[in-house]
Amino acid sequence: PPDVAQLGRSSWTLLHSITAQYPENPSPEKQAETSTFMRTFAKLYPCWHCAGDFQDWMQNGNAPRVSSREEFGRWMCEAHNAVNVKLGKSVFDCGRWEERWRTGWKD
Numbered sequence: 352p353p354d355v356a357q358l359g360r361s362s363w364t365l366l367h368s369i370t371a372q373y374p375e376n377p378s379p380e381k382q383a384e385t386s387t388f389m390r391t392f393a394k395l396y397p398c399w400h401c402a403g404d405f406q407d408w409m410q411n412g413n414a415p416r417v418s419s420r421e422e423f424g425r426w427m428c429e430a431h432n433a434v435n436v437k438l439g440k441s442v443f444d445c446g447r448w449e450e451r452w453r454t455g456w457k458d
């Protein structure tokens with residue numbers, strides 16, 4: 352089986368990087384394919400209990416928000432925070448997702 356922590360770090364890097372490169376004004380097609388990607392990702396994620404919980408989270412009022420880079424980046428941050436809470440890790444300040452994943456920390 353995969354190393355769940357290593358898989359997680361790599362996967363969050365991929366997912367937050369996708370939000371960082373997402374358009375500020377995505378076309379309807381882009382929004383639809385992104386939403387489909389996230390639902391499919393949640394089904395194929397190769398940590399089955401993680402995948403199950405992630406699908407449940409999305410189905411319980413947290414459908415992917417993909418109307419803009421800001422919305423999608425925030426949504427991904429909230430998704431990651433839901434896992435942080437479940438694992439007893441600290442909650443990340445979602446006001447800083449872009450600084451962490453796109454523009455770089457300001458000192």
Ligand code: FAD
Pocket residue numbers: 355356357358359360361362363367396400401402404405427428429430431432434435438440442443448451
């Ligand atoms: P990670 O949580 O991997 O975070 C990496 C970096 O992202 C952090 O150092 C920080 O800089 C940044 N970061 C942290 N929080 C946020 C945020 N909210 N928004 C933006 N950036 C942030 N593990 C389990 O044991 N059980 C599970 O059920 C489980 N479910 C998962 C579901 C999914 C969809 C994914 C992708 C991962 C899941 N994981 C699960 C893995 C878990 O989330 C962590 O990746 C793993 O525990 C390693 O944690 P870490 O402390 O190294 O940092």
